[in-house]
Amino acid sequence: MNDKSVLKNLFWDFDIEKIDLKKDREFIIERILKYGLPEQVNWLLDNYTEKLIVEVIKKSKNIDKKTANYWAIHFQIPKKNILCLKRPLIQDCFY
Numbered sequence: 001m002n003d004k005s006v007l008k009n010l011f012w013d014f015d016i017e018k019i020d021l022k023k024d025r026e027f028i029i030e031r032i033l034k035y036g037l038p039e040q041v042n043w044l045l046d047n048y049t050e051k052l053i054v055e056v057i058k059k060s061k062n063i064d065k066k067t068a069n070y071w072a073i074h075f076q077i078p079k080k081n082i083l084c085l086k087r088p089l090i091q092d093c094f095y
Contacts, residue, residue, distance in 0.1 A: 006043050010035055021047065029056045034067050050075065058082050 004016050010031050011019060019028065025048060032044045044053065057063070057071050058081050068084045071077070079085045
């Protein structure tokens with residue numbers, strides 16, 4: 001199910017036909033995890049392995065804490081293993 005048309009509204013700022021499913025996979029996964037609707041999440045699960053998705057969640061610097069926390073619960077990832085949950089918020093630097 002490599003039909004990228006289901007992702008069109010997630011990539012409003014890119015030409016969906018130029019997005020490479022292999023080369024751009026981390027970017028695609030992050031965007032779907034952050035903004036995806038159920039059908040887009042289903043597309044994600046059909047096109048990428050759970051292992052790859054979990055690795056992206058663990059090392060991403062682009063997903064927010066709320067998103068990371070949700071997917072940590074969903075995939076049962078220890079929060080200590082998720083980079084964005086270990087980093088302080090930028091506001092913490094000013095106290």
